[in-house]
Amino acid sequence: MNLRNFFLLAAAVIATSSSWAEIEWEPVVYPKDELYPSMIFSTATLKPGEDVFAKWAGHVLGQENGVVGVSIDGLKSGDMVRVEVKPNAVMEGGVFEGKIPKRADTWKIFPNPKFRFDALLSTKQATPLSVTFKVSVNDKDLGEQTRDVTLQTINDCMFAVSESDEEGDVSDYSWLFAAYVNENHPWIDGILREALDTGIVSSFDGYQSGDPAVVADQVFAIWHVLQERGFRYSDITTTATDSDDVARQHVRLFDDAIKARQANCVDGSVLMASILRKIGLNPYLVSIPGHMFLAVDLDEEGEKTIAIETTMMGEKADEASEGVDWISKKDLKVRRKAPGWFAFEAAVQAGNEELNDAWDKLEDPKEMDYQIIDIAEARKMGIIPISYREPSK
Numbered sequence: 001m002n003l004r005n006f007f008l009l010a011a012a013v014i015a016t017s018s019s020w021a022e023i024e025w026e027p028v029v030y031p032k033d034e035l036y037p038s039m040i041f042s043t044a045t046l047k048p049g050e051d052v053f054a055k056w057a058g059h060v061l062g063q064e065n066g067v068v069g070v071s072i073d074g075l076k077s078g079d080m081v082r083v084e085v086k087p088n089a090v091m092e093g094g095v096f097e098g099k100i101p102k103r104a105d106t107w108k109i110f111p112n113p114k115f116r117f118d119a120l121l122s123t124k125q126a127t128p129l130s131v132t133f134k135v136s137v138n139d140k141d142l143g144e145q146t147r148d149v150t151l152q153t154i155n156d157c158m159f160a161v162s163e164s165d166e167e168g169d170v171s172d173y174s175w176l177f178a179a180y181v182n183e184n185h186p187w188i189d190g191i192l193r194e195a196l197d198t199g200i201v202s203s204f205d206g207y208q209s210g211d212p213a214v215v216a217d218q219v220f221a222i223w224h225v226l227q228e229r230g231f232r233y234s235d236i237t238t239t240a241t242d243s244d245d246v247a248r249q250h251v252r253l254f255d256d257a258i259k260a261r262q263a264n265c266v267d268g269s270v271l272m273a274s275i276l277r278k279i280g281l282n283p284y285l286v287s288i289p290g291h292m293f294l295a296v297d298l299d300e301e302g303e304k305t306i307a308i309e310t311t312m313m314g315e316k317a318d319e320a321s322e323g324v325d326w327i328s329k330k331d332l333k334v335r336r337k338a339p340g341w342f343a344f345e346a347a348v349q350a351g352n353e354e355l356n357d358a359w360d361k362l363e364d365p366k367e368m369d370y371q372i373i374d375i376a377e378a379r380k381m382g383i384i385p386i387s388y389r390e391p392s393k
Contacts, residue, residue: 307355
């Protein structure tokens, strides 16, 4: 190769590689410099292709639904990039190494850190956390940056994020409430034994009978046991920190609600849904502005569904509700003899009215404040329940 060709080749390489002066990068921690243990834990087993997180502006490399990474400007096609997130209290760190496939104004790159799930599950108080990133391009070290973020508690469920100041630019995460439905909780077996002892039902066989009235009895038996345990409605929904951009709700875990014997609308709904899932029924969480209640199919095909106003769990009722239409008159006459049935009947009537009133908006995809969270569908996506942890001795 003569000298002229050498310089031409060198010029071509320089032209297709990024100039260090052109490259700028900064850490990204989603959402809004906060980390939510419930989201990280419950989405750890998301099925491939389930793009449930925010649609990132620009181009994305690395973890498909990442929450810790970097945003880099000035990269060109063919640049070799290495992004490292350093270990900290809740993660063992992670590295992305790869080639930029094409030029873009901005690339967001998310390594796949190995999270310390026990640490996430035990986070009961919001705490500051330092996340450190290191970037190199074409073997050129571009230094480290540390972002101080807020690690939220395991009880904080993020359900909506305002992505920008643009009106309507909001991401819906209401499906994360499904993580608080824990059909695997070991305490459920004890509740079911108590329900059998009432004599309301002789077994919990899900939809095997094919009779909606028999399924309704199973739901009532569980309701009755919780009622007899002295459960009461509590309107406490306070989260540890406030945010204008992230809508979140404090949700008691199953054992916390059982021990406290009180529940807000979300706590009571996820508690009941957990037990109903355990016995093979299909429950739904119905989220409307400022409120949540429960729905459950009375048949396997989902053709007959009732809603339950779980905030009425602590209330008593000595009279029949008006206009009961979700169970046959013959079946209703028998069941009204059961202690506590009237209270359950009133809760179903209230729930059904709420569901009917909200139905049009629940079916409208533009109405993001109205959501039906199908627990079975969430499980198919890979949303797993937040695990029960034995108290430390």
